[in-house]
Amino acid sequence: xxxxxxxxxxxxxxxxxxxxxxxxxxxxxxxxxxxxxxxxxxxxxxxxxxxxxxxxxxxxxxxxxxxxxxxxxxxxxxxxxxxxxxxxxxxxxxxxxxxxxxxxxxxxxxxxxxxxxxxxxxxxxxxxxxxxxxxxxxxxxxxxxxxxxxxxxxxxxxxxxxxxxxxxxxxxxxxxxxxxxxxxxxxxxxxxxxxxxxxxxxxxxxxxxxxxxxxxxxxxxxxxxxxxxxxxxxxxxxxxxxxxxxxxxxxxxxxxxx
Ligand SMILES: [Zn+2]
Numbered sequence: 465x466x467x468x469x470x471x472x473x474x475x476x477x478x479x480x481x482x483x484x485x486x487x488x489x490x491x492x493x494x495x496x497x498x499x500x501x502x503x504x505x506x507x508x509x510x511x512x513x514x515x516x517x518x519x520x521x522x523x524x525x526x527x528x529x530x531x532x533x534x535x536x537x538x539x540x541x542x543x544x545x546x547x548x549x550x551x552x553x554x555x556x557x558x559x560x561x562x563x564x565x566x567x568x569x570x571x572x573x574x575x576x577x578x579x580x581x582x583x584x585x586x587x588x589x590x591x592x593x594x595x596x597x598x599x600x601x602x603x604x605x606x607x608x609x610x611x612x613x614x615x616x617x618x619x620x621x622x623x624x625x626x627x628x629x630x631x632x633x634x635x636x637x638x639x640x641x642x643x644x645x646x647x648x649x650x651x652x653x654x655x656x657x658x659x660x661x662x663x664x665x666x667x668x669x670x671x672x673x674x675x676x677x678x679x680x681x682x683x684x685x686x687x688x689x690x691x692x693x694x695x696x697x698x699x700x701x702x703x704x705x706x707x708x709x710x711x712x713x714x715x716x717x718x719x720x721x722x
Pocket of ligand 1: 504505506507509531534
C-alpha cells in the first residue's frame, strides 16, 4: 500500500512542479498566474492538455514544441522531477501530517525562487512574503521535531538578524566598492530563513552560501568570463545552504560546541 501512496504523491509532486514551471515563467513577467492557458513562448500557440502532462509530455515531444519545433527548456523537466522527488522524500521521512503539508508548500516556493533567481536575477516579493507568512504560521503549529524553531520570539529575532545581515553586506559593498553585490530580495529571503530557523541558523547559512557561491563563480572568474562586478544570482546558493542547514544543522552546531 505504501508503494501505491508513494506513487500518488510522486504524481502529485510532478503536477505541482508543472504549476511551479508556470509561476517561474510568469511571475517575473507580471502575468496572471491562474488565468490563461499555457502557450509556447516561440509560436504563442496554446498548448493542448495532452502535450502538457508533467514529465511524460516532455519526453514524448522529444523536448520540442509540436507546432513550431522550438526546443522546450530542460528546466521544465528538471523542476517537475525535483518537485516530485522532494514531495516523495518529505512524505516518506515525516509522520506528522502538519509537517508533511508545511514542508511540501515550503519546498515548492523554494524551488520557484531558485529557478526564477537563476534565470532572472530577481526574487519576487510575493514568494519571499509567502515564506515569511508560512514561517510565522509555523510558530502556532505543534512542534515538527526538526531544526525549525517554534518560539515566536526566537523566530522574530531570527527574521530581523537575517534581513540585516544581508543589508549590511549590501551597504558595505556600496560604500566601499561602489557596486551592488546583492539585492534586497536576498535580504528578504534571509529574513524568511531567520523566521524559520531562528538567528542561530544565519551565520552558518551565510557562510555556506558564500562558499558555494565562490566555488561556482571561481572557474568563470579565472577564465575572465566574469568579473567581480558581474551579477550572480545569490538566492540559489542561499537555498542550498538552507537545505544543508535543515538536514545537518544540529550536526554542525554539535561540532562547534564540542
Ligand atoms: Zn511553438
